[in-house]
Every structure is written in structure tokens, then in C-alpha cells.
Amino acid sequence: MLLSIDFGSDQPIYMQIRNGIVAGIASGQLQDGDPLPSVRTLGTDIGVNLHTVNKAYKLLQSEGFIEIQRSRGTFIHAGDAAKNAAGFLQESGSLMHTIISEAITRNVDRAVIHHMIDHLYDELEGEKS
Amino acid sequence: MLLSIDFGSDQPIYMQIRNGIVAGIASGQLQDGDPLPSVRTLGTDIGVNLHTVNKAYKLLQSEGFIEIQRSRGTFIHAGDAAKNAAGFLQESGSLMHTIISEAITRNVDRAVIHHMIDHLYDELEGEKS
DNA sequence: TATGTGTTATATATAATATATAACAGTTAG
DNA sequence: CTAACTGTTATATATTATATATAACACATA
Numbered sequence: 001m002l003l004s005i006d007f008g009s010d011q012p013i014y015m016q017i018r019n020g021i022v023a024g025i026a027s028g029q030l031q032d033g034d035p036l037p038s039v040r041t042l043g044t045d046i047g048v049n050l051h052t053v054n055k056a057y058k059l060l061q062s063e064g065f066i067e068i069q070r071s072r073g074t075f076i077h078a079g080d081a082a083k084n085a086a087g088f089l090q091e092s093g094s095l096m097h098t099i100i101s102e103a104i105t106r107n108v109d110r111a112v113i114h115h116m117i118d119h120l121y122d123e124l125e126g127e128k129s
Numbered sequence: 130m131l132l133s134i135d136f137g138s139d140q141p142i143y144m145q146i147r148n149g150i151v152a153g154i155a156s157g158q159l160q161d162g163d164p165l166p167s168v169r170t171l172g173t174d175i176g177v178n179l180h181t182v183n184k185a186y187k188l189l190q191s192e193g194f195i196e197i198q199r200s201r202g203t204f205i206h207a208g209d210a211a212k213n214a215a216g217f218l219q220e221s222g223s224l225m226h227t228i229i230s231e232a233i234t235r236n237v238d239r240a241v242i243h244h245m246i247d248h249l250y251d252e253l254e255g256e257k258s
Numbered sequence: 259t260a261t262g263t264g265t266t267a268t269a270t271a272t273a274a275t276a277t278a279t280a281a282c283a284g285t286t287a288g
Numbered sequence: 289c290t291a292a293c294t295g296t297t298a299t300a301t302a303t304t305a306t307a308t309a310t311a312a313c314a315c316a317t318a
Binding site for chain 2: 099
Binding site for chain 1: 262263264265
């Protein structure tokens with residue numbers, strides 16, 4: 001299963017859905033043109049209301065990852081995602097600042113973080129055919 | 130000023146306070162034994178309720194960054210922070226997974242992320258005397 | 259025509275966040 | 289000893305975010 005929801009997580013369900021689909025695109029499991037389950041189908045599958053799925057889809061659409069076609073369905077359309085790289089770098093830079101601050105206070109060497117980054121890139125990109 | 134609050138941020142105020150103090154510790158601006166403002170003083174300074182400051186202090190205490198002495202005050206005590214490095218790496222690894230997923234979909238090369246990491250380490254550690 | 263899309267509307271419930279006010283108990287400086 | 293300052297506790301209120309529930313709508317398609 002592509003998506004697994006942790007109902008006890010501090011992270012909202014619609015965000016877990018969003019992140020799972022982005023990870024699917026990054027790893028190549030989801031490619032341009034691929035259809036996503038309908039909001040009702042996915043909602044039933046993972047035990048969540050259709051509006052929660054819809055919220056995730058709307059977010060993904062606004063971020064340039066998918067295309068929603070009313071009455072037809074929802075499809076991966078990540079070709080334009082790269083155009084928003086600037087905005088992503090700004091947001092992730094702010095997140096990273098918080099993470100690195102804490103890393104320093106916990107005596108975590110930068111090499112550990114670099115290794116983590118490489119491992120994640122390899123793990124995700126490695127799944128591409 | 131060490132702390133500046135963005136009231137329009139999606140990030141909770143008590144988290145902004147927490148992150149600001151962790152960044153202060155990382156950069157060396159706050160060192161072991163240094164007193165923090167009282168919950169009332171800091172609250173008044175940044176235009177926030179004392180309970181919001183107290184929530185941030187309680188969180189920082191639970192994370193091993195500060196020591197709260199009832200009736201006496203609150204002080205930096207980050208010596209034990211390194212003991213929680215394992216928990217930090219697990220949490221940050223999950224966050225990083227989300228970030229790197231999006232980076233790949235936006236065609237952001239890993240070198241850009243590595244550079245960002247180094248820049249943050251240099252910026253924060255560079256302020257230490 | 260029937261089914262399946264996303265969409266909109268309305269209502270409800272819960273939890274997180276933040277403020278407000280007051281009082282308490284212990285410390286400390288005068 | 290007193291006054292001022294700590295963090296703490298209690299209570300109440302307000303707002304927002306999250307999530308669900310139910311129903312209906314408009315459009316596409318087999």
C-alpha cells in the first residue's frame with residue numbers, strides 16, 4: 001500500500017496523505033498521467049472521510065503536483081513542480097534552520113546530517129527504473 | 130532582540146519561542162547558567178501571554194535545554210541535551226524524508242541541500258567565540 | 259440511464275492554541 | 289518582616305484547525 005495513516009500522529013491526516021503522494025512521485029511509483037484513487041475510494045481504503053482526502057488533493061493541486069479534472073478524476077501532473085523550486089527552498093530553509101539549530105545543541109556533527117541527506121536521496125531516487 | 134514573533138505564522142507562538150531559544154543556545158548567545166527572562170517579563174516584551182511563554186519553557190525543560198527553578202527563575206542547562214541525540218535523529222529523519230521527497234520532485238539537486246546544511250552550520254557555529 | 263467524478267453546503271465534534279484573571283507558594287532583596 | 293518577584297495552578301473563554309457526517313449538485317462516461 002502506498003499510503004499508511006498513523007491516527008495517533010501529531011501530523012494531520014491530510015498532511016500524511018499529501019506527503020505520501022509526494023514521496024510516491026519522488027520515488028517514481030507515481031508518474032505523470034497516473035490516476036489517483038477517487039476521494040471516496042481512497043477515503044474508504046484508509047478509513048478516512050472523503051473531505052480529508054479532498055483537502056489533501058486540493059493542497060497537492062495548489063503545489064503543482066496533481067491535476068484535478070472535475071467529474072473525470074485526479075491525475076499526477078508534476079511537470080510544473082520544478083517551477084516552484086524557489087518557494088520550496090525558502091520554506092525548507094526555514095525548517096532546516098530549526099533542525100540544524102537543534103543538531104548543534106545535541107552535538108550532532110554535520111557529517112551525520114550530510115549522510116542522512118545522501119541516504120534519503122539514494123533511497124528515493126534508487127527506486128526509479 | 131533574540132526573539133521575534135510572527136503572529137501571522139502558521140507556526141504556534143510557543144514553538145517560535147522554543148525555536149528561538151534553541152537557536153540561541155546553538156549559536157552560543159545563550160550559555161549554560163545564563164538566566165532567561167521570567168515568563169511575565171518575556172511575555173510582556175514580545176506581546177504574549179505568560180502562559181504561552183510558560184508552555185515554551187516547559188517544552189524546553191522536557192527536551193533537556195533549560196532548568197526551571199520554582200520561585201527562583203529559569204536558566205540555560207543544555208549539558209544533557211546531547212543525551213537525547215538518538216531521539217532527535219529519529220524525529221529529524223522523518224522530517225527530512227518529507228523535505229527530500231519534495232526536493233526531488235522539484236528537481237533540486239542534493240548538492241543544493243548539502244550547501245544549505247553547511248551554510249546553516251557555519252552561520253550558527255560561526256557566532257561562537 | 260445509471261454510475262462515478264469532484265464540488266458545495268451545512269452541521270457537528272474535538273483538539274490545539276492563546277488569552278484573561280486570580281490566587282498560591284516559595285525565594286529573595288530591602 | 290515586608291514587598292516584590294519567581295514558577296505554578298485553577299478556571300474560564302475565544303478562536304482556529306482538524307475531521308467527520310450527510311446531502312445534494314453538476315458534469316463525464318460507459
